[in-house]
Amino acid sequence: MRRVTTRESAPAPIGEPIPRRDGIAKVTGAATYATDVALPGMTHAKVLRSPYAHARIVSIDTVAARAHRGVIAVVTADDLADVELIYGHAVADHPLIATGKVRFAGEPIVGVVAEDAVTAEEALALVDVRYEPLAYVTDVSASLAPDAPVIHERPGEQRAHRGFEEDIERTAPNVCSASRQQWGDVDAAFAEAALVVEGEFRYPLCYAYAMEPYTAVASWSEGALTVWTSAQHPYMVRDDLAHCFHLPLSAVRVIVPYVGGGYGSKSYTKIEPLTAALALRAGRPVRLALSVEEAILTTRGDGARIRLASAFDHEGHLLGRRATVLLDTGAYAENSPLVARKAANRLGGPYRIPALDVSCSAVYTNTAPASSFRGFGAPQVTFAAESQMDEAAERLGLDPLELRRRNVLAPGERPWPRVRGIDADVGADLGLAAEELEWDAPAVAGHGKAISISASDAGSEPVTTAVVRVHSDGSVTVTAGSTEIGQGSSTVLAQIAAGEMAVPLERVHLVQSDTAAVSYDRSTGASRTTTLMGLAIQRAAQDARAQLVRWAEEALAPDGPAVVEERDGVSIGGRHHDWGDLVRAWFGGASGEVVGRGYVRRAGATEEMPPFWEVGCVGVEASVDEETGEIRLERLVTVGDVGCAINPQLVESQDIGAAVMGLGMAMREELVYEDGNLMNGNMFDYRVPRAGDIPPLRTVVVERGDGVGAYGAKGGGEGSLNPVASAIANAVYRAAGIRLREAPFTPERVWRALQ
Amino acid sequence: MAEERRAAISERSIDLAFEVNGRPRSLRIEPRETLAEVLRDRLALTGTKVSCDAQVCGACTVLVDGLAVSACTFLAADAEGRRVRTVEGLAVDGRLTALQQAFIDRAAFQCGFCTSGMLMAATALLEDVPSPTAEQVVHGLEGNLCRCTGYAPIVEAVLEAAAAGDDRAAEGDTP
Numbered sequence: 054m055r056r057v058t059t060r061e062s063a064p065a066p067i068g069e070p071i072p073r074r075d076g077i078a079k080v081t082g083a084a085t086y087a088t089d090v091a092l093p094g095m096t097h098a099k100v101l102r103s104p105y106a107h108a109r110i111v112s113i114d115t116v117a118a119r120a121h122r123g124v125i126a127v128v129t130a131d132d133l134a135d136v137e138l139i140y141g142h143a144v145a146d147h148p149l150i151a152t153g154k155v156r157f158a159g160e161p162i163v164g165v166v167a168e169d170a171v172t173a174e175e176a177l178a179l180v181d182v183r184y185e186p187l188a189y190v191t192d193v194s195a196s197l198a199p200d201a202p203v204i205h206e207r208p209g210e211q212r213a214h215r216g217f218e219e220d221i222e223r224t225a226p227n228v229c230s231a232s233r234q235q236w237g238d239v240d241a242a243f244a245e246a247a248l249v250v251e252g253e254f255r256y257p258l259c260y261a262y263a264m265e266p267y268t269a270v271a272s273w274s275e276g277a278l279t280v281w282t283s284a285q286h287p288y289m290v291r292d293d294l295a296h297c298f299h300l301p302l303s304a305v306r307v308i309v310p311y312v313g314g315g316y317g318s319k320s321y322t323k324i325e326p327l328t329a330a331l332a333l334r335a336g337r338p339v340r341l342a343l344s345v346e347e348a349i350l351t352t353r354g355d356g357a358r359i360r361l362a363s364a365f366d367h368e369g370h371l372l373g374r375r376a377t378v379l380l381d382t383g384a385y386a387e388n389s390p391l392v393a394r395k396a397a398n399r400l401g402g403p404y405r406i407p408a409l410d411v412s413c414s415a416v417y418t419n420t421a422p423a424s425s426f427r428g429f430g431a432p433q434v435t436f437a438a439e440s441q442m443d444e445a446a447e448r449l450g451l452d453p454l455e456l457r458r459r460n461v462l463a464p465g466e467r468p469w470p471r472v473r474g475i476d477a478d479v480g481a482d483l484g485l486a487a488e489e490l491e492w493d494a495p496a497v498a499g500h501g502k503a504i505s506i507s508a509s510d511a512g513s514e515p516v517t518t519a520v521v522r523v524h525s526d527g528s529v530t531v532t533a534g535s536t537e538i539g540q541g542s543s544t545v546l547a548q549i550a551a552g553e554m555a556v557p558l559e560r561v562h563l564v565q566s567d568t569a570a571v572s573y574d575r576s577t578g579a580s581r582t583t584t585l586m587g588l589a590i591q592r593a594a595q596d597a598r599a600q601l602v603r604w605a606e607e608a609l610a611p612d613g614p615a616v617v618e619e620r621d622g623v624s625i626g627g628r629h630h631d632w633g634d635l636v637r638a639w640f641g642g643a644s645g646e647v648v649g650r651g652y653v654r655r656a657g658a659t660e661e662m663p664p665f666w667e668v669g670c671v672g673v674e675a676s677v678d679e680e681t682g683e684i685r686l687e688r689l690v691t692v693g694d695v696g697c698a699i700n701p702q703l704v705e706s707q708d709i710g711a712a713v714m715g716l717g718m719a720m721r722e723e724l725v726y727e728d729g730n731l732m733n734g735n736m737f738d739y740r741v742p743r744a745g746d747i748p749p750l751r752t753v754v755v756e757r758g759d760g761v762g763a764y765g766a767k768g769g770g771e772g773s774l775n776p777v778a779s780a781i782a783n784a785v786y787r788a789a790g791i792r793l794r795e796a797p798f799t800p801e802r803v804w805r806a807l808q
Numbered sequence: 809m810a811e812e813r814r815a816a817i818s819e820r821s822i823d824l825a826f827e828v829n830g831r832p833r834s835l836r837i838e839p840r841e842t843l844a845e846v847l848r849d850r851l852a853l854t855g856t857k858v859s860c861d862a863q864v865c866g867a868c869t870v871l872v873d874g875l876a877v878s879a880c881t882f883l884a885a886d887a888e889g890r891r892v893r894t895v896e897g898l899a900v901d902g903r904l905t906a907l908q909q910a911f912i913d914r915a916a917f918q919c920g921f922c923t924s925g926m927l928m929a930a931t932a933l934l935e936d937v938p939s940p941t942a943e944q945v946v947h948g949l950e951g952n953l954c955r956c957t958g959y960a961p962i963v964e965a966v967l968e969a970a971a972a973g974d975d976r977a978a979e980g981d982t983p
Contacts (some may be wrong), residue, residue: 074916075914075920080908080912081895086921088854202918264859264919264922265919311920313920313921314918314955345859345860345861379923447937539956670818705915706958707918709957709961710956710957710958736864741951742953743959744949744962747959771876
């Protein structure tokens, strides 16, 4: 790792590579995940899934299953008249269990609860479901055809209050949502262009493969519901559970232990409503733990088809972009309407473009539902947009790096009106990537180099709270709704609290992601936690400090000797009092504590949207084996432009992890549907990167203090995924002269292109 | 109902006696039970994680007589009379092994779900090849998937642990 820092200094331990605070728990096997939760009297559930892509359910006979020894409950939609079955974060279109028809192969139809999982599995075989198969579509073109079967007869109820600023437009029966981003006069831009580059690009349906499959344990007591789950966003799950079971928010408690990988795939609600419904009928706690094969059928990433045209003047200045993006959203909306919105916003990248018009539709198909996945629309559109930058450079006779430099936004410049100016120096980032890649060094024969960039409107909504409690011994408890999904929130957030309160890190402890014990945080995603939760914790610490100074005045200096605030306490008449002294003095005994509150909302520093921009900048050197079509990655460099690296080691590990995940999707990963069924829905056939697939990696961590978060921090962890496919495609072009417009770049596809 | 079911299958149950992390254990199990199920559900050793459940990902890797196996597909009955080591058995009296420490120092994990299996596979590798090359480490970990780290820090951690082991051997500090 190389660090490039121009930010102001920050108090220790900010900026230090503190070892992960979940380290010992995770290397000794002591760390508890949802899959490890066991309750007294807990029962086990299994789910019967549709073998048909699209079918009407004629009848369900559960008599034999109910009679099977050890079975406690067999539950279909008909058994849940008291439950609101339809939920959905963006569009309420998703039944927690099939109601009347199934819309994809793998949709849950019946839940069986038994004393043990084997018995539940046995009982599934005793359920008899009669289907009337319907015509189906597993591809966006077929879904948009005039005679296509209609997947949702009734449009789902819109939930615009849950983070959407605009109505979700439904332009055709199978269009889940349509988003448009436009500014400037695109027709004029293309009319005056010296060069127009056009093409169609395809990005695959992908599976995040969080190694811990979805798991939930639900328990009812006194009319209140507690759910332990592998979810990223416990408060959003709480809200959906309250909706489904007609409960006040306060009667639903969602607890998230360590999460075994998320990458967006555990955003929003998954199996929690079904698990809670099964527990309601069983009258006992229920554990539902999906297999990886079932997890693949629960959430995947949106595949994309992107038609893009980019217009340039003679000197390589971008004049306009025009694009139509179709996302394969699968059978239910999940979060795809927001992915569509973000894909439209992110197609422009970190460039100054006078005119742009992007239409992006999330299209229903009879496939597993797509939702959030790391990058969130950006990997898809960046593949197209950055491929065309290299195409244009070649046709204009310009160095691709120079072409990018001519177009990147200056720091603070707004990509479009009424949006936050870019809080990054993208031109400088490009320069760092070029240095690391030795851009100006003569190319090795048969090798090609490329640098790609992206910009994502990141951070989601700024709705976050935090509490900092300082105890009578001066130690600190922080409660934060953010989940620890591996990104290191438990370490970074403690560092911020320790820095603000000036107490040793060992005396700061965090309590996370329990909706009954910890105050609200909207979500753990969109790279927002360090920035927005970090800001909330900073404010909570400042609030605690301000109260403690006031308490010092009231309890220790009522007659007016000056109370001077210091880093780690106050001084009165030359005598130092630490935070614990002030707590005890104010309560007048040996105990007590101060409660500091921090709020982040659409106001002040976080009024402008997005809360921050997340820039991606990746360089690749590649060669191609012309006999086999195998792409060899000679090296990969990333620039992590994070404002302030609260913990540089964790920034580096997020950056590398993101780039390697992007590499997987660029090179190998693709879910394949045939005849209505997923053909490679298991880890034999769905090939993720292995240790031997990793090229030499190098990361530059850049800190210019230009983010909105504490100490100028802004998020990381997605940026270095987004440009990877385009960087590889462009490097392959320069190495072998073939233009790849369909990811993943499997040896077969590359070999065919070479012929 | 649970008791009835246990009674019904008890005729099929078998005795299993084996050693887990240095302690002799004996229990009655069903012949179909995997080593992962026995470790996690009967012995509460939940550090062993199950992901793909099909011997692809390596998350459930444990050592049986020193050999790395996938506990998700290894029948517990086949562990009869053998020595099983899990992630819970690595640290002794709270003292981490050089490998565990190197994983922390190098941030060789994020979510941690692959970590137990990764540590066991690497432990087997280092017992077999105490001073491996980077290529040997990569080869030794090909059967263990990690979706968070991009592998590079894991390979570095294993090499660092190997170097630390060499130092300790030089100081005569090996157990």
